[in-house]
Amino acid sequence: MEEIIALKEHMVEEAGNIKTWFKAAAVEDFPENGGACVKYKDLQIAVFNFTRKKEWYACQNLCPHKMQMILSRGMIGTQGEEPKVACPYHKRTFSLKSGECLNAEEHKIATFPVKIEDGYVYIGFSK
Amino acid sequence: MRIIIVGNGMVGYKFCEKIVAKFGPGKFDIVVYGEEPRPAYDRVHLSEYFSGSTADDLLMAPASWYQENQIKLVTGEMVTEIDAEKKTIQTHKGTTDSYDKLILATGSSPFVPPVPGVDKDGVFVYRTIEDLNDIINYGEKIKKAAVMGGGLLGLEAAKALLDMGLETHVIEFAPRLMPRQLDEAGSSILKSKLESLGIKIHTQKNTSEIAGNGKVTALSYADGSELDIEMLVISAGIRPRDEVAQKSGIEIGPRGGIVVDNYMKTSLNDIFAIGECALHDNMIYGLVAPGYEMAEVVIDQIAGEGTREFTGFDMSTKLKLIGVDVASFGDPFTDPEISHTIVLEDKIKGIYKRINVTRDGKNLLGGILVGEASEYNMLLQMVQNSMVLPPNPEDLILGARGGGEGGALGGVESLPDEAQICSCENISKGDIVKCITEEEITDIGQIKKSTKACTGCGGCTPLVADLLKLTLEAQGKVVKKTLCEHFDYTRQELFDLIKINNIQSYDKLLDKHGKGDGCEICKPAAASMFASIWNEMILKQDTIQDTNDRFLANIQRGGTYSVIPRIPGGEITPDKLIAIGRIAKKYDLYTKITGGQRIDLLGARVEQLPEIWEELVAEGFESGHAYGKALRTVKSCVGSTWCRYGVQDSVTFSLEIENRYKGLRSPHKLKSAVSGCIRECAEAQSKDFGIIATEKGWNLYVCGNGGARPQHAQLLAADIDKETCVKYIDRFLMYYIKTAEPLQRTATWLNKLEGGLDYLKEVVVHDSLGIGEQLEQDMQLLIDKYECEWKKVVESPELRKKFKHFINSDEQDPALKFESSREQKVPVDWNK
Structure with a gap:
């Protein structure tokens, strides 16, 4: 049940509490208007590059619906103003701001702050 | 207040769901005792367990739901005693617990008739997941099985046996199947439909003995005849579970069932009974919808309002039995004194419809539909709302004739606001309209989430969809089949815009004709259109592709x-x-032959894909596009080359067709086949386009489908030569690609095409729109631009880089886990 433990360890990280900024990869390594998976310790983090909006988001890579490490391969977009990702398996969509599932009753996903400095993508963690 | 619920079936669960929805979690101290080992599951869809649903899929809610809502769920523990004086209960494990209110939702058990031999091995009942597991295990060893009982549940059980590949018999004591719901004529149509599916039906058979030495080997009937079988599933009705109530001094009906009043109160204070264990006005209700209504009534009592009453429930039902629609509504039989009956019977198509109308012809009392039940929802509404019938009530079941528009049934607009639309959740038309208006809802998913309509049996979904369309129209909102919130255009309009304005990228399309940032609906739809118009390498825009197209492979459970x-x-x-x-062995891939005459290699990690393809390309293979909404396979039989019956060379033609259209992307996948003679071994009539050899040439069939809604392909042109055949296919496919909705298969497309097949023939064969040549040119462009996508990837280091799991590490995904099954690897189950 490693995946489930990994899910519990994911916490919604508030920008104020960040202790560690993890340098993930160079901006140009990420696809435009899409996502990629970053390994941080034992965690898998999905990072999304909203090139059109010049915004970045990060969330857990695990889709809580069928417990699959997959969200980074999902299509991104918006619902109204809300940035979202759609799981490739069954198209559950999750807000990349609040982590809420937008089209079904699913557990919330954990989200993380992202910052860009000197051409690199950093993900924030509170521990 | 402490509430104890005895029984964790569908109704017991619904009680919890409704009380939490009304008061929020934690308002009451709620404890549920269920004797089964797992939380409540959906018994209505139990037979899906045989066709692939897992026990978890069937759960009403996972165990964590109870926890989150602060409900204590005790499974595997049966309540055996109630002390109404002290207000306590005791379980078979000796646990005692006290309550302020006690809800008995003990459900029912299968009725097993007292026939000698019911205790033999191989005799089962059909009620719980454990029963099903027993049936599946026993069924593996045998070939021939029977169901005792030709009612609703019995026929469901028969379907399950049929799915298991067993020779299936149904034994019914009454002279006809489903005697409570159907009359003789309706039942007889159902019988012949089921027989044509391979189920053997024996009516008017009174089983006198279940024979066999230790295990069942035959049934003996009272008339002296016998039937050899190896397994028997008994489904002869239900018995309310009233043991604990009876033992505790609660009043029980003469033939069982816990007596309740209109408030679901039993004879003892603060004890209620709901669902199949409750006897209301001498009726036991064996459906979930009345059980849910009973739960509402009790919650109303507990809330202290106490005005809501249960005053009986409409037992109308509609279901698909083994693919045959069957519905019975209102009073299906009626007394000829007070009514007259209109009947439509078509033995060729297997359709029977009966409606019972009041003597004055003004109101509908009830009826029966077999074989085709699309009018069910509207007819039921007419009964329930005592609506006035049209002057010729027979039109209600005859449907539209002479090509006119619509039937005599008014649409959902003619229903009053009180009309019940969702009977499982008891939601009225007014509730849904209010929800759409107040919450500014624009799609049906939101209605489901807000009201829970359509989430039970799903039967009301078409009505709710109509209601949504109508309400939006009434609000002056344009109801156009626009792609999604980002594009106010239909697919067909966007297709033309892309072509006319020479748009090649999604970003440009969104800038020029859309808004926002796109989504998982418009991105793949646009990607498909770009591919169908320009046929550029799809990975130039990899992030607008669905995951299968993005990685040029099909994602499977576990992430491989x-x-x-x-x-x-x-x-x-x-x-x-x-x-x-050799390649499969090298990369340890699971191999399986597909339905389309090719070989599937499963279990490849994302980073292995380019290496595997490098080897496949070196051996002369090309992409099969199994991952795309694209041409899949052109299946063939060996044809005249080998077969003694073959009249044409079907293999050569199928190769020509497959090589012509390979890589062609379309609104949905395309399948094809070529058969070398009328025996049709390639099953061309189940394909999007299929070709069958004749003595004189080829017959071209279009718009067939297998899958969830099988549909035979229809003859577009007969006895044509190869060249004409290819020309017609070019035109047909391009016309479909231009005009279909996103993800619409050819069969559905034709069903919705105004004018149907006749019109399609006009366009394709007679070129009535004068676009034939253009369509052929458009197709030729796509054919000329074909390249194997995998060859391109293998040769491009840039593209190969996209195939890895982590962006910052070359490690594999550590979450991938496999186990072994029949000497091959398979992924571990989803939820493990």
Whole structure:
């Protein structure tokens, strides 16, 4: 049940509490208007590059619906103003701001702050 | 207040769901005792357990739901005693617990008739997941089984046995199937439909003994005849579970059932009974909808309002029995004194419809529909709302004739606001309209989430969809089949815009004609259109592709992908077979033959895909596009080359067709086949386009479908030569590609095409729109631009880089886990 433990360890990280900024990869390594998976310790983090909006988001890579490490391969977009990702398996969509599932009753996903400095993508963690 | 619920079935669960929805979690101290080992599951869809649903899929809610809502769920523990004086209960494990209110939702158990031999091995009942597991295990060892009982549940059980591949018999004591719901004529149509599916039906059979030495080997009937069988599933009705109530001094009906009043109160204070264990006005209700209504009534009592009453429930039902629609509504039989009956019977198509109308012809009392039940929802509404009938009530079941528009049934607009739309959740038309208006809802998913309509049996979904369309129209909102919130255009309009304005990228399309940032609906739809118009390498825009297209492989459970090389027409040399075997072995892939005459290699990690394809390409293979909404396979039989019946060379033609259209992307996947003679071994009539050889040439069939809604392809042109056949296919496919909705298969497209097949023939064969030549040119452009996508990837280091799991590490995904099954690897189950 490693995946489930990994899910519990994911916490919604508030920008104020960040202790560690993890340098993930160079901006140009990420696809435009899409996502990629970053390994941080034992965690898998999905990072999304909203090139059109010049915004970045990060969330857990695990889709809580069928417990699959997959969200980074999902299509991104918006619902109204809300940035979202759609799981490739069954198209559950999750807000990349609040982590809420937008089209079904699913557990919330954990989200993380992202910052860009000197051409690199950093993900924030509170521990 | 402490509430104890005895029984964790569908109704017991619904009680919890409704009380939490009304008061929020934690308002009451709620404890549920269920004797089964798992939380409540959906018994209505139990037979889906045989066709692939897992026990978890069937759960009403996972165990965590109870926890989150602060409900204590005790499974595997049966309540055996109630002390109404002290207000306590005791379980079989000796646990005692006290309550302020006690809800008995003990449900029912299958009725097992007292026939000698019911205790033999191989005799089962059909009620719980454990029963089903027993049936499945026993069924593996045998070939021939019977169901005792030809009612609703019995026929569901028969379907399950049929799915298990067993010779299936149904034994009914009454002279007809479903005697409570159907009359003789309706039942007889159902019987012949089921018999045509291979189920053997024996009515008016009174089983006198279940014979066999230790295990069942035969049934003996009272008339002296016998039937050899190896397994018997008994489904002869239900018995309310009233043991604990009876033992505790609660009043029980003369033939069982816990007596309740209109408030679901039993004879003892603060004890209620709901669902199948409750006897209301001498009726036991064996459906979930009345059980849910009873739960509402009790919650109303607990809330202290106490005005809501249960005053009986409409037992109308509609269901699909083994693919046959059956519905019975209102009073299906009626007394000829007070009514007259209109009947439509078509033995060829297997349709029977009966409606019972009041003597004055003004109101509908009830009826029966077998074989075709699309009018059910509207007819039921007419009964429930005592609506006035049209002057010729027979039109209600005859449907539209003479090509006129619509039937005599008014649409959902003619229903009053009180009309119940969702009977499982008891939601009225007014509730749904209010929800749409107040919450500014624009799609049906939101209605489901807000009101829970359509979430039970799903039967009301078409009505709710109509209601949504109508309400939006009434609000002056344009109801156009626009792609999604980002594009106010239909697919067909966007298709033309892309072509006319020479748009090649999604970003440009969004800038010029859309808004926002796109989503998982418009992105793949646009990607498909770009591919169908320009046929550029799709990975130039990889992030607008669905995951299968993005990684040029099919994602599977666990996060690995499958690889299917193209094997045109299913023809392959021994050397190429060996090559596939060698590569599969090297990368430890699970191999399986597909339905389209090719070989699927499953279990490849994303980073292995380019390496595997490098080897496949080197052996001369090309992408099979199994991952795309694109041409899949052109199946063939060996044809006149080998077969003694063959009249044309079907293999050569299927190769020509497959090589012509390979890589063609379309609104949905395309399948094809070529048969060498009328025996149709390639099953061309189940394909999007299929070709069957004749003495004089080829017959071209279009718009067939297998899958969830099988539909036979229809003849577009007969006895044509190869060249004409290809010309017509070019035109047909391009016309479909231009005009279909996103993800619409050809069969559905034709069903919705105004004018149907006749119109399609006009366009394709007679070129009535004058676009024939243009369509052919458009197709030729796509054919000329074909390239194997995998060859491109293998040759491009840039593209190969996209195939890895982590962006900052070369490690594999550590979450991938496999186990072994029949000497091959398979992924571990989803939820483990």
